[in-house]
Structures are given as C-alpha cells and as structure tokens.
Amino acid sequence: MFANSVRQGLRAASRQSVRAFASAAAPRAAPRAGFVVAGAAVAGLAAFYATDAAKLDAAKKTIAGTYKTDSERSFVMIKPDGVSRQLVGKIVSRFEERGYKLVAIKTVTPSEDLAKEHYSDLAARPFYPGLVKYITSGTPVVAMVWEGKDVIKQGRRIVGATNPLDADPGSVRGQYAVSVGRNLIHASDSFEAATKEIGLWFKQAELSDYEPVAWPWVMADN
Structure with missing residues (x-):
C-alpha cells in the first residue's frame, strides 16, 4: 500500500x-x-x-496620357517639306483611318529657340545646325497630338524609318519621301519624348478631351 x-x-x-x-x-x-x-x-x-x-x-498620367492605355498620346509634326508638298491631308488620313483620335492640331512657324529645344537630344550631331535651319525656314509645320492604344509605337510604324530608303513602302516616308534630310514628318519615339514634346508645343488647354463615335469599336479588347 x-x-x-x-x-x-x-x-x-x-x-x-x-x-x-x-x-x-x-x-x-x-x-x-x-x-x-x-x-x-x-x-x-x-x-x-x-x-x-x-x-x-x-500608370502615372502625364500630358501624354497614360502609357499603354487608350489614353496614350503621341506628338506628330509634319515638317516644312510635307506642308510645301501639300501632303497634310494624306498624312492626317493615315492616323484617322487607323482609328486614332486627333486631340490637337495647329500650324506653327517655329522659332529657333523652339526648334533647338525640340531637337536638343541631337545637339551633338553634325547635322543639327542644318536641321534647325530647315525647321525654321519660314514655312510652317503642322503640330499634332494623336491619342489611342499604343499610338507611340504604331505612330512610328505609320511614319516609317528615319531614312525613307529603309522605310516600308506602306509608310508615309516609304511612299512619299526619298531623302533623309527631307523625310516629311516627326513622331515621338517614347512616352518620355511624347510627354516632353507635347508639353513643348501645346498648352494643356489646347488639348481636347472627347470620344469619337467609333471609339469603343476601335479600342475595345473583347
């Protein structure tokens, strides 16, 4: 126990x-x-x-809209040779027929300061002085802002290679230009460039905010 x-x-x-x-x-x-x-x-x-x-x-929105959305914007300029050759309507129609929205357009006779600022990234190139002289020759340019999905990249494809001899036949330069020194048109090559260039050539109040009738039929993903 x-x-x-x-x-x-x-x-x-x-x-x-x-x-x-x-x-x-x-x-x-x-x-x-x-x-x-x-x-x-x-x-x-x-x-x-x-x-x-x-x-x-x-996704930050700038004066160039929002990158990779249908609000993306690009700066496009028809140069003095394009205006002198009366190709403005044909060039505008390329962007319209693709489905892009024209947000702003005006004719401008660029000052030397404006031309130098626009092409400041090319200032070290040997052709820079001639380029500035050409853009400020007295014949106006047509400054435009186009909006829509991937408009920067697709706008460059519509415009064509810098050297028209290398441009696709269906592009603006491939159809209408021969010399790299008279290649008719400029288009922004990046979102950063579009933001800079639109802000340089236009005030915010000059940019229209509207929706074309066919916009949903062009920009919808489904």
Missing part, C-alpha cells in the same frame, strides 16, 4: 515537473517563432507595396 502511494506521488511529481519545464520553455520559443513570422510578413508587405508603387508610377 505504502509502495503504491509512493509510486503515485512520484508520477504526479514527474508530470508537474514536465508541465513546469514546458511552461518555462514556451515563453522563450514562442517569441522566436513570432519574430520569424512577423519578419516574413513585414518583408512580404514591403514587397507588395513596392510592386504596387511601381505599378502606380508606371
């Missing part, structure tokens, strides 16, 4: 010791696991918000 009582007491004491050890160890182990989980969560949130911020930055 006495032996049974001793054994039961020892068992009870052993269980209490195990519970005490577990209670003592738990507070030390739990925080470590918690810190690991919390650290992973913070890192995950940071990555999520960094990605989200990058998306928001990419």
Whole structure:
C-alpha cells in the first residue's frame, strides 16, 4: 500500500515537473517563432507595396496620357517639306483611318529657340545646325497630338524609318519621301519624348478631351 502511494506521488511529481519545464520553455520559443513570422510578413508587405508603387508610377498620367492605355498620346509634326508638298491631308488620313483620335492640331512657324529645344537630344550631331535651319525656314509645320492604344509605337510604324530608303513602302516616308534630310514628318519615339514634346508645343488647354463615335469599336479588347 505504502509502495503504491509512493509510486503515485512520484508520477504526479514527474508530470508537474514536465508541465513546469514546458511552461518555462514556451515563453522563450514562442517569441522566436513570432519574430520569424512577423519578419516574413513585414518583408512580404514591403514587397507588395513596392510592386504596387511601381505599378502606380508606371500608370502615372502625364500630358501624354497614360502609357499603354487608350489614353496614350503621341506628338506628330509634319515638317516644312510635307506642308510645301501639300501632303497634310494624306498624312492626317493615315492616323484617322487607323482609328486614332486627333486631340490637337495647329500650324506653327517655329522659332529657333523652339526648334533647338525640340531637337536638343541631337545637339551633338553634325547635322543639327542644318536641321534647325530647315525647321525654321519660314514655312510652317503642322503640330499634332494623336491619342489611342499604343499610338507611340504604331505612330512610328505609320511614319516609317528615319531614312525613307529603309522605310516600308506602306509608310508615309516609304511612299512619299526619298531623302533623309527631307523625310516629311516627326513622331515621338517614347512616352518620355511624347510627354516632353507635347508639353513643348501645346498648352494643356489646347488639348481636347472627347470620344469619337467609333471609339469603343476601335479600342475595345473583347
């Protein structure tokens, strides 16, 4: 009887010791696991918000609209030779027939300062002085803003290669031009360039905001 009582007491004491050890160890182990989980969560949130911020930055709307949407805009200029050769209507029709929206258009006789600013990225090139002289010769240019999905890239395809001899036959330059020095037309080559050039040639108030009747039939994805 006495032996049974001793054994039961020892068992009870052993269980209490195990519970005490577990209670003592738990507070030390739990925080470590918690810190690991919390650290992973913070890192995950940071990555999520960094990605989200990058998306928001990419979607930032400028005077050139929003890149890769149907509000994207490009600056297009018919140069003095295109105006002198009376090709304005034919060039405008290329963009209209493709489905793009004409947001702004005007004739401008560029000043030397305006021409130099527009072509500032070419200032180190040997042909730069002749280019500025040509654009400011006194014959006006036709400055335009076109809007629509991928209009910057597709506008460049409509215009054709810088050297008309390399341009596709169906492009403006491929059909109407021969010399690189008289290649009729300019079009923005990037979203950054479009933002700069539209802002240089137009005020915000000069840009129209409207929807052509056929717009949904041209720009819808489904």
